[in-house]
Amino acid sequence: MKIHHFKELDSTNILAKSLIEKGEKPPFVVVAEKQTNGYGRNENVWFSPQGGLYFSLVLPEIKIFHLENLVLALGWSVAKTIKEAFGVEPFLKLPNDVYLRNKKIAGILVENVIAENKVKSSLAGIGLNTNTKEFPSNLKNKATSLKIELDKEVDNDKILKAILKNFKDSFLFGL
Amino acid sequence: MKLKLKDKTYEIEVFEQGELIGVKINDQDYFFSQGVKGKLVSRKGPQKENSYQEEFVKTASQEKEIKSPLTGEVSKLFVKKGEKIKKGQILISIFSMKMENEILSPRPALVEEIKVKEGKKVESGQVLIRLS
Numbered sequence: 172m173k174i175h176h177f178k179e180l181d182s183t184n185i186l187a188k189s190l191i192e193k194g195e196k197p198p199f200v201v202v203a204e205k206q207t208n209g210y211g212r213n214e215n216v217w218f219s220p221q222g223g224l225y226f227s228l229v230l231p232e233i234k235i236f237h238l239e240n241l242v243l244a245l246g247w248s249v250a251k252t253i254k255e256a257f258g259v260e261p262f263l264k265l266p267n268d269v270y271l272r273n274k275k276i277a278g279i280l281v282e283n284v285i286a287e288n289k290v291k292s293s294l295a296g297i298g299l300n301t302n303t304k305e306f307p308s309n310l311k312n313k314a315t316s317l318k319i320e321l322d323k324e325v326d327n328d329k330i331l332k333a334i335l336k337n338f339k340d341s342f343l344f345g346l
Numbered sequence: 347m348k349l350k351l352k353d354k355t356y357e358i359e360v361f362e363q364g365e366l367i368g369v370k371i372n373d374q375d376y377f378f379s380q381g382v383k384g385k386l387v388s389r390k391g392p393q394k395e396n397s398y399q400e401e402f403v404k405t406a407s408q409e410k411e412i413k414s415p416l417t418g419e420v421s422k423l424f425v426k427k428g429e430k431i432k433k434g435q436i437l438i439s440i441f442s443m444k445m446e447n448e449i450l451s452p453r454p455a456l457v458e459e460i461k462v463k464e465g466k467k468v469e470s471g472q473v474l475i476r477l478s
Binding site: 235241284286288 | 415416434441442443444445446447448449450451452
C-alpha cells in the first residue's frame with residue numbers, strides 16, 4: 172500500500188481528502204511526524220506534537236453494511252498492535268477508542284462519503300500517542316503515551332506497518 | 347397489420363392487457379384506457395418485473411427520498427428547503443458508530459422538504475430529505 176510521508180501537516184485527514192479529490196487511487200496512507208491542526212469530532216483538537224504517530228488510511232469503495240466491521244477493525248487493530256508489540260493490556264472502549272492504564276492513548280476519526288447507496292470513500296484518521304513526552308495540563312489526567320507508560324522510545328514506522336497488517340487481517344471486505 | 351406512411355413502413359398490432367388497450371408499433375408498446383368521457387387516454391404500461399440492476403439504478407438516481415443509511419444522529423445539514431442542488435453535493439452528515447457520514451445528492455434537484463433537524467436521532471431507512 173502506498174504511504175505518503177510528511178514531516179509536518181495541518182491534518183493528515185485534510186491532506187488525504189485533497190489527494191482523493193486529485194484522483195489518487197485508494198487504498199493509501201498519509202502519515203505526518205506532527206500535525207498543526209489535528210482534529211477529532213466536533214473540531215476537538217488532537218494534540219499532535221513531534222514524536223506521535225498520526226496517519227490517515229483511505230479505503231476503496233465499500234458497502235454500507237461493511238462500515239460496522241470497519242470501525243471495529245480499526246480500534247481492534249490499534250489495540251492488538253500495542254498488546255503484541257509491548258506486552259501491555261490496552262482497553263478498547265467500543266467502538267474505537269483505545270486506553271492504556273485508564274488514559275486515552277489513541278483516537279480514531281472515520282469520515283465516510285456516501286452516495287447512491289455506496290460508501291464512495293472512507294477515511295480513517297488515527298492518532299496514536301507513541302513517543303509523546305508530555306501533555307498540556309488540561310490533558311495530563313486523561314491522556315498518555317507509550318513513551319510515558321513504557322519509559323522508552325518506540326519505532327513509529329514499525330508500529331504503523333503492524334497496525335496496517337492487523338487491519339488487513341481483521342477487516343474482512345478487502346484492502 | 348402493416349401501415350405505410352410516405353416511405354416508412356410501420357408494423358402495428360392492437361391487443362388487450364387487463365383493462366388496458368395496447369398498441370404495438372415496431373416492437374414498442376403504447377397503452378391506453380377509457381377516460382371519463384369515453385375517449386382513449388394514454389397510460390403507463392403495466393410494470394415489468396425489474397431486474398436487480400434496473401431496480402438499483404432506479405433507487406440510486408431517481409429516488410425522491412434521501413434516506414438515512416445508518417442509525418445515528420444528524421450532525422449537520424448542508425442544504426435548505428427550496429435550494430437547487432447539484433449531483434454530488436453534500437446534503438447532510440449523519441454521525442453513527444463514531445463515524446461521520448456525509449451523504450451526497452444522487453442527481454440535480456430542488457430540496458422540497460427537510461424532514462429532520464440537527465442533533466436529532468435518526469433510524470436507518472428514515473427519510474431525511476425529499477427532493478423534487
